[in-house]
Amino acid sequence: MPAQTTSLPTAAAPEAGPAPRTIRNFIGGAPVDGVAAFDKFDPVDGSRIAVVHEAGAEQVDRAVAAARAALDGPWGRMSVAERARILRRVADVIDHRAEELIAAEVGDTGKPEALARELDVARAAANFRSFADTVSAAGLDSYLTELPDGRSALNYAVRKPLGVVAVIVPWNLPLLLLTWKLAPALATGNTVVVKPSEETPSSATLLAEILVEAGVPVGVVNVVHGFGAGSAGEALTRHPGIDGVTFTGESSTGSAIMRAVAPRVRPVSFELGGKNAAVVFADADLDHAIAGLARSTYLNTGQVCLCTERIYVERSVFDDVAAGLAEQSRRLRLGRPEDPATTTGPLISQGHREKVRSYFELALEEGATLLAGGGIPTLGGELDGGAWIEPTLWTGLDNSHRTVREEIFGPAAALIPFDTEEEAIALANDTDYGLAAVTWTSDLARGHRVAQRMRVGMSWVNTWYLRDLRSPFGGVGLSGIGREGGHHSLEFYTEPTNVCVQL
Numbered sequence: 001m002p003a004q005t006t007s008l009p010t011a012a013a014p015e016a017g018p019a020p021r022t023i024r025n026f027i028g029g030a031p032v033d034g035v036a037a038f039d040k041f042d043p044v045d046g047s048r049i050a051v052v053h054e055a056g057a058e059q060v061d062r063a064v065a066a067a068r069a070a071l072d073g074p075w076g077r078m079s080v081a082e083r084a085r086i087l088r089r090v091a092d093v094i095d096h097r098a099e100e101l102i103a104a105e106v107g108d109t110g111k112p113e114a115l116a117r118e119l120d121v122a123r124a125a126a127n128f129r130s131f132a133d134t135v136s137a138a139g140l141d142s143y144l145t146e147l148p149d150g151r152s153a154l155n156y157a158v159r160k161p162l163g164v165v166a167v168i169v170p171w172n173l174p175l176l177l178l179t180w181k182l183a184p185a186l187a188t189g190n191t192v193v194v195k196p197s198e199e200t201p202s203s204a205t206l207l208a209e210i211l212v213e214a215g216v217p218v219g220v221v222n223v224v225h226g227f228g229a230g231s232a233g234e235a236l237t238r239h240p241g242i243d244g245v246t247f248t249g250e251s252s253t254g255s256a257i258m259r260a261v262a263p264r265v266r267p268v269s270f271e272l273g274g275k276n277a278a279v280v281f282a283d284a285d286l287d288h289a290i291a292g293l294a295r296s297t298y299l300n301t302g303q304v305c306l307c308t309e310r311i312y313v314e315r316s317v318f319d320d321v322a323a324g325l326a327e328q329s330r331r332l333r334l335g336r337p338e339d340p341a342t343t344t345g346p347l348i349s350q351g352h353r354e355k356v357r358s359y360f361e362l363a364l365e366e367g368a369t370l371l372a373g374g375g376i377p378t379l380g381g382e383l384d385g386g387a388w389i390e391p392t393l394w395t396g397l398d399n400s401h402r403t404v405r406e407e408i409f410g411p412a413a414a415l416i417p418f419d420t421e422e423e424a425i426a427l428a429n430d431t432d433y434g435l436a437a438v439t440w441t442s443d444l445a446r447g448h449r450v451a452q453r454m455r456v457g458m459s460w461v462n463t464w465y466l467r468d469l470r471s472p473f474g475g476v477g478l479s480g481i482g483r484e485g486g487h488h489s490l491e492f493y494t495e496p497t498n499v500c501v502q503l
């Protein structure tokens with residue numbers, strides 16, 4: 001079920017079930033037709049759930065113009081306190097319309113309803129509240145400069161919005177990642193053109209309406225739908241009217257965006273892929289570690305950039321950890337999102353399943369022993385039209401294998417033994433990526449020591465994906481450029497002007 005582009009209007013194919021919804025671009029507060037349309041399929045059963053209007057260069061141009069005009073309108077003149085009040089109202093409306101947002105997110109991704117409620121939608125509201133707080137508390141950089149003649153000068157830096165920010169986000173946590181960028185961009189007074197993933201058009205469109213309902217002036221947030229290269233994504237990043245790009249997605253897309261903005265030297269903030277390691281020492285609380293590893297390997301069907309795909313285990317406990325984790329993976333329940341017993345949804349699309357499945361084949365070619373999963377399950381009925389895949393574990397691989405070096409972005413990890421702390425650190429750091437790592441140990445000094453030596457942006461000890469939204473978030477190497485979160489976000493979304501006054 002690859003996304004399929006057609007000329008407008010789309011021919012209504014005869015099909016069972018409810019008619020697909022139509023999703024349009026959202027520009028200057030109004031729905032806007034695109035130049036073509038593409039189908040969006042439900043990853044749970046392969047049914048067509050929406051027809052999405054793809055923006056062409058003209059719609060992208062209109063969206064950028066609407067955002068530029070809004071900068072000169074009431075939004076550009078609004079006080080920080082008023083903007084913060086609106087952001088808190090956005091959070092309240094998200095809470096109030098949570099069921100609609102959950103339905104949008106679940107429809108597009110097939111993830112369990114409980115996950116959409118507890119992670120995606122809850123974090124969307126939290127993102128707006130957090131950045132309302134951060135911007136309200138932000139101070140100015142200022143220095144009293146002493147001059148050789150005994151006089152002095154006052155230097156202070158006023159932070160101004162970047163301007164029109166392009167926000168380009170992926171499909172794995174669509175609303176969470178969109179609001180993680182949108183909230184600080186708005187808090188600091190920017191206007192925005194959003195390009196959601198072609199796989200997940202629904203929640204961004206709904207959020208655009210919510211923002212207007214909460215009092216964000218029209219034109220401040222615009223949404224254009226479509227693909228990347230040769231479509232809305234590329235048109236947006238190449239547009240001369242954008243003042244910066246914030247992006248989450250694949251590392252190679254990050255490079256393409258860098259090339260697109262290079263001629264005009266625009267700032268970028270990138271959160272890219274990962275090939276994240278977990279290290280389990282023999283002194284760890286193994287039950288706790290195994291439960292944590294199951295979560296970090298399988299949350300959202302392994303489709304979180306922070307998920308663990310390499311698990312290094314001290315040799316003396318290797319068999320216990322492998323057996324325990326295999327048991328946890330067998331307990332996962334693949335099923336419909338609304339079933340409370342479901343722990344694990346499908347992958348996002350047949351195309352992505354093909355990619356993940358190709359790594360399942362590669363792992364065996366590279367000599368892996370299968371500890372769990374490894375195939376495509378038969379779930380019965382309409383589910384067999386979906387993008388399901390089995391939670392999978394391998395042993396018998398090492399860092400020389402492509403399966404252990406390349407991002408798979410699915411529910412799969414390789415377990416590899418080690419003998420010393422130095423070796424564990426070296427193995428974990430032996431990657432071109434550098435996003436996240438987890439260390440499992442009962443020795444607190446070792447936990448700090450190892451966590452600090454991980455060449456990553458986020459290093460957890462005895463936990464995973466525990467977030468404080470004020471902390472820096474991002475990666476090194478192929479995993480990204482810059483940090484967002486708390487005051488780090490304020491730095492990306494603003495340009496300081498230093499004022500120097502001789503006293």
Ligand SMILES: NC(=O)C1=CN([C@@H]2O[C@H](COP(=O)(O)OP(=O)(O)OC[C@H]3O[C@@H](n4cnc5c(N)ncnc54)[C@H](O)[C@@H]3O)[C@@H](O)[C@H]2O)C=CC1
Nearest residue numbers: 170196197227228229233234249250253256272273305409
């Ligand atoms: N956070 C992460 O680390 C994520 C990693 N991935 C990885 O990336 C692979 C591909 O997934 P995609 O969603 O296709 O990721 P992607 O990086 O291709 O797409 C992310 C967003 O960028 C847009 N985009 C793509 N090419 C562009 C271009 N040249 N210019 C401007 N915008 C562009 C897409 O339309 C989408 O909105 C996955 O199989 C997975 O391995 C996917 C999602 C998140």
Ligand SMILES: O=C(O)/C=C/C=C(\O)C(=O)O
Nearest residue numbers: 172180248271304305306
């Ligand atoms: O919690 C967050 O802010 C982000 C989590 C996950 C990603 O960034 C991702 O999967 O890309």
